[in-house]
Amino acid sequence: MAIFYYSDFKTEFNSSNFGDDINPYLIRQLFNSSIIESKDICIVGIGTLLNKKNVDRLSPYTKKIVFSTGVGYGDVPSNFDESWEFVCVRGPKSASQLGLSADKAVCDGAILLSDFYPIIAESDKKIEKIFIPHLKTHWAAGRALRKIVERAGYFYLSPDVPTDFFVEKVSIAKVVVTEAMHGAILADTMRVPWIPVSIHEHLSFKWEDWFSSLGLQYENYRISPPIWNPAKNDLKRVIKLPYQFSKECLVEAKFRLLLHTCQAVLSDEAVLKSKKISLYNSVEYINKKYGDGMAN
Incomplete structure (x- = not known):
């Protein structure tokens, strides 16, 4: 399947990740099978994928089609050859970085x-x-964290659950607090209010890129002090127990x-609808130009 997305969590750690794993499902819904099954054409899909490491990975393909992808997690080549077509990217910061x-x-x-849901x-x-x-x-x-947020009345939803389960839970929520950006993106498109937070992992560039694409003012709420899983060593766990407990109490209070x-x-509903129309126009363009499986 000629779809490029971040699959290292799966291949290296045998773990799912919602923001990556939506690619095979969604791209199958959007693009002609002749494109997806091509050995020469590759659709670069959803995710923060545009960096030198990933660009090098894609060199075997004669045509690379970028669809709604973001820049980040590494340097970006200053020039791309004619084998690349940037149909659309995630937001204005990605476009600026790429000179588009x-x-x-x-x-x-x-x-x-x-x-689709x-x-x-x-x-x-x-x-x-x-x-x-x-x-x-x-x-x-x-x-x-699961223990902390459940005490504070939250449903703890990890990104490694099956896609349908993840979508279902977000869809029936009244509000979503999320450190995972695709948790926010899903919540927004399913019309569930959301709050962006950071604990350990936060790349401001990609968040700002997506915020800007929808005309939103970037914001992020830091949850501190940093919290970690309890030590596995029994002696260390006993020694650190009071410190761990005090930190958990502080983090729980912040969640409350x-x-x-x-x-x-x-x-804004109208902005979201407009962006969807633009994405579907991009899909139509790709299908018409490359649907026969031959890059032009």
Whole structure:
């Protein structure tokens, strides 16, 4: 399958990650099978993928088509050859980094998920509030965080659960607090208010890029002090228990106050609709130009 997305979590750690794993599903829904099955053409999909390391990985393909991808996690080559076509990127910061015109800055393609999953009416929402950590934060601090946020009344939703389960839980929530950017993107397109937070993992560039694409003012709320999973060594765990407990209490208090002190975000419905139209126009262009499986 000629779709490029970040699959290292799967290949190196045998772990799913919602923001990456939506690619095979969504791209199959959007693009002609002749493109997807091509050995020469590669669709560069959803994610923060445009950096030198990934560009080098794609050199075997004769044509690389960029669809709603973001810049980040490394240097970006200053020049791309004719084998690259940037149909659209995540936002204006990515476009600027790549030297593209402003019209190429559309949005993250994950906003189209709400056209393939049902949007739940407010009266049918069953979860008061959800917390979504970044996958790496889940690995490093998930056992502690799950306990903390559940005491504070949140549903703890890790990004490594099956895609349908992840979408379902976000869809039936009244508000989402998320460190994972695609948790925010999904919440926004499913019309669930959301609050962006950082604990361990936060790349401001990609968040600002996506915020700007929807005309939103960038903001992020830091949850501190840093919290980690308890030590596995019994002696270390006993020694650090009072310190761990005090930190957990502070973090729990912040989660309890969060919804009272921070304004939840939701993009303008008209802006979101406009971005979807632009993405579908990009899909139509790609299908018409490359649908026969031959790069022009």
